[in-house]
């Protein structure tokens with residue numbers, strides 16, 4: 085049974101009732117437990133959990149130290165194309181947007197790679213929009229050809245692929261896959277993805293499992309916070325990670341919690357995003373850590389440097405640094421269009437200094453192509 | 455004195471590198487513990503930047519024990535071991551083959567395979583294993599220099615939960631037995647040594663302590679104390695039992 089079939093039977097009303105009726109007493113008991121099950125995880129996401137947040141954070145710190153120690157991995161994203169046939173209301177690369185479209189050729193990809201490698205970063209993500217005509221699987225394969233020899237780990241953040249396509253790219257040296265469902269709420273999902281193949285909720289939802297079947301070493305999941313009810317989205321994100329870790333125990337599973345950023349396009353302006361406070365954010369991080377202590381948690385530059393610094397002792401494992409979210413932003417084209425606005429403009433060195441100041445060790449290399 | 459792969463070791467406490475707040479702590483902890491063997495993940499070794507290269511923080515004379523963290527099969531472990539040798543980390547290798555990210559339990563079958571491959575290639579092989587006597591024997595046959603059974607899962611700090619199984623291995627295996635993983639406090643390290651373990655490996659409990667240097671010292675004293683007690687016989691609890699009144703006394707008469 086795929087994960088799509090697993091979550092379709094969930095009753096949101098029932099889940100929210102359980103969240104509402106959770107007491108602080110239950111939270112304290114949960115924090116003292118060795119293991120937390122699905123029901124406990126849901127309760128940790130409740131308003132009562134928010135009231136006992138300090139206790140959750142202390143436990144989260146302990147679990148994080150035991151599992152990962154005081155080390156944080158740095159990575160950078162490299163955008164290689166912004167052609168996209170989808171119309172996601174929250175994204176600047178939206179097909180309807182009249183922006184400069186760009187696709188890097190092999191030489192330009194090499195230059196970008198070298199510029200990033202200069203900064204010391206050895207783990208990268210390569211990103212494209214969704215366009216099987218502009219950036220077919222063979223194009224991504226070419227990009228891997230250039231980048232895999234330069235880096236310790238190259239992860240793909242591209243449109244959802246079929247299992248044999250994932251297999252082909254993993255053979256070409258891809259280390260893992262990042263693919264966020266954006267929201268697990270199927271109705272909201274349909275509303276915010278106005279057109280394009282991304283409308284196919286189930287095909288995207290089961291992409292992480294296809295990549296693991298194809299042999300990916302790492303998989304990162306995430307929700308775009310602000311699209312739908314965060315408690316339900318977080319709960320389902322946790323279930324998704326649990327589902328995968330039960331079936332693919334050798335996979336390294338990562339979790340991301342990007343908060344939506346307002347951007348200036350007409351389609352985006354139309355949406356009412358739900359606000360997600362810093363406190364909510366910390367609660368999500370802690371609940372995930374207590375439920376899935378072995379999963380890595382990743383914080384992107386959407387968050388301010390100040391906020392990221394405060395999250396370190398609670399337990400984060402990966403951070404991006406020196407980030408550009410435009411195509412060719414490191415070497416070729418310095419004034420193109422960003423996918424979203426970033427809050428933390430620090431250089432890789434700044435991020436390293438910040439991690440060190442917090443009493444942690446920045447890690448640049450945590451894998452190698454075998 | 456403990457001898458592994460032809461190297462004589464005074465200290466019976468092995469340490470790690472992975473979880474420190476800063477590489478600068480490594481030489482200090484080595485000093486406070488007196489540890490002579492230190493393990494590091496090959497996946498983390500970064501020769502391209504001297505500041506990041508943890509090898510630069512390990513004083514001369516310390517035995518490097520690169521480990522194959524991240525390997526899921528014997529072949530991956532073998533490839534990582536060869537990389538380590540090529541990087542100049544020497545010919546000792548701690549095999550970790552783990553296919554379960556939740557509990558980080560080793561895969562004994564793949565570990566035995568990896569040990570056989572690498573021992574043949576001239577490595578001094580120290581395999582991390584689930585404490586199972588038959589697997590330990592197979593590791594000896596495969597050419598392991600030691601066996602390293604776990605006390606409880608990595609990073610769990612839960613102590614020696616596999617006590618009985620480790621006792622049997624200590625009793626039956628004639629190469630050094632190093633208890634690895636799970637030791638959370640100095641008293642647990644002392645306990646493992648009293649049981650007759652030849653050495654212990656402690657990483658998380660030292661690295662994530664508020665004061666790793668002081669905690670390292672505490673572990674080193676505990677290991678020494680436990681070993682001394684073992685040598686004078688404190689740890690020898692009769693496992694097989696002895697009948698209260700002699701049954702063969704009449705034969706003496």
Ligand code: SF4
Pocket residue numbers: 168169170171172175176177178179212213214282
């Ligand atoms: S989020 Fe991805 S798929 Fe959607 S418009 Fe942006 S680039 Fe295209």
